[in-house]
Amino acid sequence: MNKILDLLDPLLILSATLMGVALYLIFIWVPTETNQGAVQRILYFHVPVAWGSMLGIFVVSGSSFMYLLKKNEKWDRLAVASAEVGLIFGGMMLLSGMIWARPVWAVWWTGEAKLTTALILFFIYVAYLMFRSYFPPGAQRQRLAAIIGVIGAIDTPIIYFAANLWSQAPPPLITGPAADAESTLGSDLGTVLLVSTLAFTFLFIFMVQTRYKIRKSEDDVVELKRASSASAMTGVN
């Protein structure tokens, strides 16, 4: 029996265990960073979530491209699943980033290149999902959504380059938190970050896999309905 939400899924168990270990490491084991204080611990959450959202964007563009090439349903399902999960991770990245930026940079938001790029990409994938929900279902919707996925991928380096050029003269900020923290945390930071990133990566894969299965059974329902109405019609004749 292929259940959609399998609570005994090894990926989920692995992710939950690592998440527990990560929480212990983040809040008890790792020493407080001297420059930024306790708030620096957001890093161990922010970076893995940002990584997850990048992974999402990468999978969306890759599978959109594959869908245009092969026209195979499974690529479309993978694209929509990772777009939705990637968007959640993207939202968490923006929020955790802002919560961190406020005490460290004294602003919630700034026109820094990576922030601007992340925000614009977030909007492109909101548009991607909205397009999918507005468009009548069928092969055409999948094709057009795949085109948006590919366009988003082409646009990404241009956005980053533009945002970089645009923010060339920002007010002096405490930039790269990792570079800053190295002085006091050293390899501890890397260890915690690794565990936390692994936990979130497994969570990401688990969520995409679950969403993929839901998508698959949605398609199956449509297919069954079509088959049953077709057989009803032949029965009348």
Add this chain to the structure above:
Amino acid sequence: MGSLRIIWAIGRKDLLLEIRNKDVVVAVAGFALLVLVIFTFAIDLNQGNAKLVGPGVLWAGIAFAGVTGLNRAFALEVEGDTLEALMLAPISRDLIYLGKALGNFLFIAVAQIIVIPVFAVLFNLVVFRWEMLAISLLTTIGFSAVGTLFAAMSVRVRAREVMLPLLFLPVVTPLLMAAVESTSHMVYGRSWSDMAQWLQLAVAFDVAFVVVSAFIFQHILED
């Protein structure tokens, strides 16, 4: 030569329609002018801040107004059931795309010929310079390249008017940054070399999206 004539034939068809009913240009120019006028109320304009905010207001206005015009680009074809006819024509799909993009380019360009002088008056800035022509051309090419592609995609979407700006605006953001920043350099009287990087970015954006859109357009029209 043959393909250029096909592109021109499609562009000319849209142009003729436009000359007769003047729908798109009037809508785009009118909308953009309204944005400019509303901003002159919203911002307390004076000699100091006109240069600072002017370029941003101008290009935001043209971008928003451009969307309303692009919405019409394929709507007319669908309403008149002429899209099928266009698809039945024995020409390759990339030429249909380039023809439609040419039409949109001309509409947005003509609207700017109306809007930019009014902008110069309202914001009291000197804009009749070669730099402005270059910026305007590059931005309009990019707008119509991306806009034509997305307009073709959203023509069958319910709530088309909402969908197109949501797709179009984030994707053209880098081009919008390039337009605003180079116009800023221009109104502050800086040289070409100051805005060179931005113009290069705009050129890269235009080349990338004209080529990719023409190539990808066949996937949109096939049924």
